[in-house]
Amino acid sequence: MVTPAMAGPMKMREEAANGERAEWLGLAARNERVLLVNECSLPTSSENNHHPQSGVCATHSSRFAAYHHHYSCTRSIHQADAESPSSRRSPHSLNMDAESPFLFLPHPSPPSLRHQTGRHRPPKESPYTKPTAAGRSLSSRISGPPGSSGSSTRPKRGATNINPRRNPEGTPDVLNDRNPRRQQVQQQQHSKFNEVLKTDGFKAWLQSRLIAPGVLDMSNLNEDLYLKEQGILPPGDKDAPTNVGHVLWKMASNVLETPTDRIHTLSLARNGFRSLHQLQRLPICLPYIRALDLSDNPVPKSDELKHLQSAGEQRGKASTGIGSLKSLVELKLNGVKFREEYLTQPKGAEAYQHDVLRRFPGLLILDGVQLNRIVFPVTRKPVVRRIEAERKQLLARPFSFPFDVAGSxxxxxxxxxxxxxxxxxxxxxxxxxxxxxxxxxxxxxxxxxxxxxxxxxxxxxxxxxxxxxxxxxxxxxxxxxxxxxxxxxxxxxxxxxxxxxxxxxxxxxxxxxxxxxxxxxxxxxxxxxxxxxxxxxxxxxxxxxxxxxxxxxxxxxxxxxxxxxxxxxxxxxxxxxxxxxxxxxxxxxxxxxxxxxxxxxxxxxxxxxSLASGDTTIVPPAEPNTAAPASDAQQAVLIEQCRLRTGMNATYSAMCLAQNGWDLERAVVNFGEIRSSIPAEAFTQ
Missing domain, CATH: 3.10.450.50 (Nuclear Transport Factor 2; Chain: A,)
Incomplete structure (x- = not known):
């Protein structure tokens, strides 16, 4: 209920508010654009959260701050029009049309915005009419004429790059980022390779490439007759599928390797490799390689050798896990492009050797030259898969150490x-x-x-x-x-x-x-x-x-x-x-x-x-019998027995027995533990 005592102050506030509204409308008529808002009306004294002095609703203060920021960013654009004499109008000359529910209001914002339309669209009861060219939105006027920007002109995914600097007009397809001919060839090669992999002829071809136990010759594949007959591009070809090398190494491991016979020597010479990306999974599929030949390949940079390292080794961390050639002791890079460029520079030989050895610190032979180095090669023991009964038997066996922890x-x-x-x-x-x-x-x-x-x-x-x-x-x-x-x-x-x-x-x-x-x-x-x-x-x-x-x-x-x-x-x-x-x-x-x-x-x-706790005991090793048999006849008998049981020739059988104190049983046990690291010449009769 409004008493006569309250009517006077209320009337004065309403008159002040009406005058303030007229001032806002005058500013809007002078600037004619900045912010598009919905119907703006002055809140009455009965509204909640009404500020007693300015008449601004407290719930809209944050919106005013946003409008102020928007206006400050665009003020320079409207300053010329605002100062133009033709654009100045009387504060009372604005035509308030009932069919136009929107007003263009400049900064600062009006005291109240009761019906905010939101960021995306106006309310349903006041449909929005798209502005014409003369009254386009602020964002379109800043960005330029219609069609100059926006999602409608953005190239679709997979389309040719329209950047004139990257792909200027007239650029051949072979130089474009997306070469449709190359993609088509790779797809055809992928299909052919999948068909050939299923045949026995491919496995027989891999067997023909195994020139000795553990020695795989994959050199000069560009001239291989079988691949030409099948229409298969070798890994060194620029149009070959990116995973053809990965499949070759995996198939070589599955077809040619056994738990006791591993591939330890691989030749990839004269294959036209410009990048070693095709060898990225070689350390995973063939981790027992001790000698690798990459001679006469046009590899431009030594950084390509990173594809033969594990992810940890590439970051400078020591790694003996999967993805590393820790057994590698010999590497041949004769005729490789980056090697020849190194050797033409002052002190290039030292820099070249340093660059290679920091990637493969276990190398003993580089380019066929013995290195004067002291290294401790990491040997991998063969993977042994045991059945459940064998595992239970091993778990039931008491554990022992040959020595206990000692001090100084x-x-x-x-x-x-x-x-x-x-x-x-x-x-x-x-x-x-x-x-x-x-x-x-x-x-x-x-x-x-x-x-x-x-x-x-x-x-x-x-x-x-x-x-x-x-x-x-x-x-x-x-x-x-x-x-x-x-x-x-x-x-x-x-x-x-x-x-x-x-x-x-x-x-x-x-x-x-x-x-x-x-x-x-x-x-x-x-x-x-x-x-x-x-x-x-x-x-x-x-x-x-x-x-x-x-x-x-x-x-x-x-x-x-x-x-x-x-x-x-x-x-x-x-x-x-x-x-x-x-x-x-x-x-x-x-x-x-x-x-x-x-x-x-x-x-x-x-x-x-101390390690001696629970079921764990300390069992000192027995002293080996280093005395050799008295007669040559006894030695010959032991050598023959060792040769029959291990498959090694007489020379290596005698060496094995001598290193184990001429104890035949111990020599056979130690032979089984280091079988994968014994060179191939030990088995040539």
């Missing part, structure tokens, strides 16, 4: 005393005064420090993580990685970078600066011998050098973070009259290699880590 190892008391005296003096100065420790190094010694930042997934790491709350919060390895790091597969990929990671007292000022400024400060537990594992033995028969391997822990200062480390020293006698002898060093450092990693505790060597 010293070859003799003299070696132990020298190593202990050195470590006590060295690590004390390492923690307190590194300026004095430089005297313990030989002038031509080499020093390197690397950080293993990968977290351990071992049982010991799981046990240590349970007591994490009792130690300070671990910090980043950044200070150790920047020494610089020695990750040869990721951060140190060139010879210069790898050389710079080695430090030496030959540059004494830089060596002292590196030790005192770059290497983080540490604190070793010198008072607790249980936290140290020191193995020491003589490096050679002359007993002039000692090899010392230390596993222990320290605290990194000032954070107090616990870290474990492994440090290997090669020690020699201190020369008479040298500064090291004057400083009472028991020996001098010839080589120092340190690896820092996450904290792992002492569970790897302490007395609490």
């Amino acid at each position: 190892f010293e070859e003799n008391e003299g070696c132990r005393a020298t190593a202990m005296n050195f470590c006590q003096m060295f690590f004390l100065l390492w923690d307190t005064d590194r300026n004095e420790i430089v005297h313990a190094y030989h002038p031509e010694a080499t020093v390197s420090i690397a950080a293993n930042t990968l977290p351990s997934r071992s049982f010991q790491a799981t046990e240590v993580s349970r007591s994490r709350s009792t130690r300070p919060q671990p910090v980043s390895f950044e200070s150790w990685v920047n020494l610089p790091g020695r990750n040869f597969l990721r951060s140190c990929t060139t010879i210069e970078q790898r050389t710079n990671t080695l430090k030496s007292p030959m540059d004494m000022p830089e060596f002292v600066r590196w030790l005192t400024k770059s290497v983080p400060k540490t604190k070793h537990p010198l008072e607790d011998a249980s936290k140290w594992c020191i193995d020491a033995w003589y490096f050679d028969e002359t007993q002039e050098r000692i090899s010392v391997v230390i596993q222990a822990e320290f605290q990194e200062l000032p954070s107090g973070t616990y870290r474990s480390f492994t440090r290997t020293f090669i020690l020699g006698a201190a020369p008479h009259g040298s500064l090291a002898a004057a400083k009472s060093w028991p020996c001098i450092v010839l080589s120092d290699v340190m690896v820092v990693h996450s904290y792992l505790g002492t569970g790897s060597w302490d007395s609490k880590s």
Whole structure:
């Protein structure tokens, strides 16, 4: 109910609102466009959430902010029209037609928008009429004339690229991104290849390519008569299906390999490979390859060799799992395009060898040349599938280890005393005064420090993580990685970078600066011998050098973070009259290699880590009988028996018996374990 006392103020507010509405309409008539909104009316005093001063409904404040942003983005477009004399009209000259429910309102927005139409379409009771060319929407005026943009002119998926820079007019089909002729040829080849795979002739062709046990010759397939008769394009052809190589390697594995006879030598020479993408699944299908020949293929870049690596190896991580040629020891790239380009450059031979060896670190022979390298090849044992009864029998058998976990190892008391005296003096100065420790190094010694930042997934790491709350919060390895790091597969990929990671007292000022400024400060537990594992033995028969391997822990200062480390020293006698002898060093450092990693505790060597628990026992191995038979006749009998049981010739049978102490049964057992790694010439009679 409205009382007479309330009527006066209400009338004054209504008059003010009407004046404000007239002002809004005048601005709309002057600008004639910005925002398209629905019927705009002033809210009455009875509406909810009505602001007592401005008359703006609170529920519409967020919409006003959006309109303000839209107006600020388009204000420059309308400024010229707004300032034109012909566009200026009286605030009261706007024709309010009942059939036109929409108004073009400029910024700022009117006090109230009661019936918002939404983002997509007007309400059903007020149908929207598409604006004409003279009154097109703001977005169309910005983008240009009709048909210049929008989904109607966008090319459909699979259509030819209309970008004039990418495919200019007149570009041949062979250079286009989508070559219909090539796609048609690949589809035809795919169908033909599927038909040929089902025939026995294809399997016989694969058998004919096996020139010796484990040796597969797939070279010069472009001139192969069988493939030409069948109309099959080899993997090196540019029009061949992208998966023809994958199918070939899989079929070779299924048809030619057995659990005891694996393909270990493969020749792919003279196949016209411009890319090694067809070899991407070769390591998966034929993982036992030890020798690979890619000679005389026009491969343009050495980066194509990545297709022979696993995904982890391509990212610089060591991998022995599926997808890697870890058994590869020989690679031939004679006549390959990128090799010849390498050799024409200064120091190209070194760069070429470095580029190949960083991808295949286990190589012993490259391009037919024996490499002077020390490697530890990873051998794969043959896959053995057992039936359920055999599995139960193996599970029921008690498990045993030949040796138990032991602590420190010293070859003799003299070696132990020298190593202990050195470590006590060295690590004390390492923690307190590194300026004095430089005297313990030989002038031509080499020093390197690397950080293993990968977290351990071992049982010991799981046990240590349970007591994490009792130690300070671990910090980043950044200070150790920047020494610089020695990750040869990721951060140190060139010879210069790898050389710079080695430090030496030959540059004494830089060596002292590196030790005192770059290497983080540490604190070793010198008072607790249980936290140290020191193995020491003589490096050679002359007993002039000692090899010392230390596993222990320290605290990194000032954070107090616990870290474990492994440090290997090669020690020699201190020369008479040298500064090291004057400083009472028991020996001098010839080589120092340190690896820092996450904290792992002492569970790897302490007395609490015995393997003898439960049903597990320690059974020391029996001493082998190394005495050979007394007579040549007895040896000949054993050689003949070994030859009949293993299939090897007499020479390799004698070698097998000699390496197993002329114990026939043990020789046969060991033969079965390493059967896949024995060369083919051992079975030629």
